[in-house]
Amino acid sequence: MADYQKLLEVAKAAAIDAGEKIIEIYESGDFSVEAKSDDSPLTKADKASHHAIVGYLEQTGLPILSEEGSAVAYEERKDWDLFWMIDPLDGTKEFIKKNGEFTVNIALIAKNTPVMGVVYTPVLKDLFWAVKGEGAFKNGSQISVNDKNLSDPQLKVVASRSHLNEETEQFMSRLTDPEIVSKGSSLKLLMVAEGEADLYPRYAPTMEWDTAAAQILVEEAGGAVNIANSSIPVTYNKENLLNPYFLVKGKL
Structure with a gap:
């Protein structure tokens, strides 16, 4: 071991x-x-x-x-x-x-x-x-992550203002008056891990090394990094090292 x-x-x-x-x-x-x-x-x-x-x-x-x-x-x-x-x-x-x-x-x-x-x-x-x-x-x-309900108003969502693609906008449309917060690199996942944000929908390409270290931080802080529209965690060392689209969340 x-x-x-x-x-x-x-x-x-x-x-x-x-x-x-x-x-x-x-x-x-x-x-x-x-x-x-x-x-x-x-x-x-x-x-x-x-x-x-x-x-x-x-x-x-x-x-x-x-x-x-x-x-x-x-x-x-x-x-x-x-x-x-x-x-x-x-x-x-x-x-x-x-x-x-x-x-x-x-x-x-x-x-x-x-x-x-x-x-x-x-x-x-x-x-x-x-x-x-x-x-x-x-x-x-x-x-630790925040403990929120998806129906809560003004959830803090990490997203790029300049790259709000259709999938991200669809996700945001289901929330009540969400607040967009912006950040670069793996800091986006860490914002959820330390409770500075509630959600980070990533409906755009990333590679495995972009998220691996921060994923365990989110999980150990009480949150999850799941494949989009599922409760399945993102996994690593796939034949293709491109990540699926995913959602990072606190306790929701």
């Missing part, structure tokens, strides 16, 4: 170190959004974070699946019992806008389920973590 507490400490250290590497590039001066070469600061930040995290996680001897790493064939990874899934820098647009709403995400996946998650916000220096069965925490303090 893996020692989750020991693995958690490794993941925390990795996330913080990666965050520091990202900030060095983030604060290194203006950079061109148009720069598409492999040497653009954004790519540098992704890669610097990836290498920092891998340097820590390799010591655990567990396989690693990273957005910035080389692709691993499904034939190989389908037999993984326990592995790391990482998104070294989630929130590309936020990084470019310099609004600080980007994160480092490290998840531990057992079979198809997240059992540990660490999310770090390099600008705010907030460290979130959760281990299955042990609760969710922000900077050492336990966090």
Whole structure:
């Protein structure tokens, strides 16, 4: 049996170190959004974070699946019992806008389920973590979701004002005078986890590494990350690493 507490400490250290590497590039001066070469600061930040995290996680001897790493064939990874899934820098647009709403995400996946998650916000220096069965925490303090009813007025719904697609609008139309709150990257899931929002409908594409770490945080805070229009949790290490549409919710 893996020692989750020991693995958690490794993941925390990795996330913080990666965050520091990202900030060095983030604060290194203006950079061109148009720069598409492999040497653009954004790519540098992704890669610097990836290498920092891998340097820590390799010591655990567990396989690693990273957005910035080389692709691993499904034939190989389908037999993984326990592995790391990482998104070294989630929130590309936020990084470019310099609004600080980007994160480092490290998840531990057992079979198809997240059992540990660490999310770090390099600008705010907030460290979130959760281990299955042990609760969710922000900077050492336990966090929990809101306890609401779907019929309550003015539920806080995380959504992008500029990308309210038809499915999202249909979902919103069933609510009573909902309040839209906006946020970048995996922080959208964390808003639900810490009770800053009640719902996050995601009816647009995301990848598994975008959500894995934050999903266990939501679940350990008392909420759920379910496939849209179902009570089935989002699962991981599928042949196609694209997530289904999903709904993040507190106690509803």
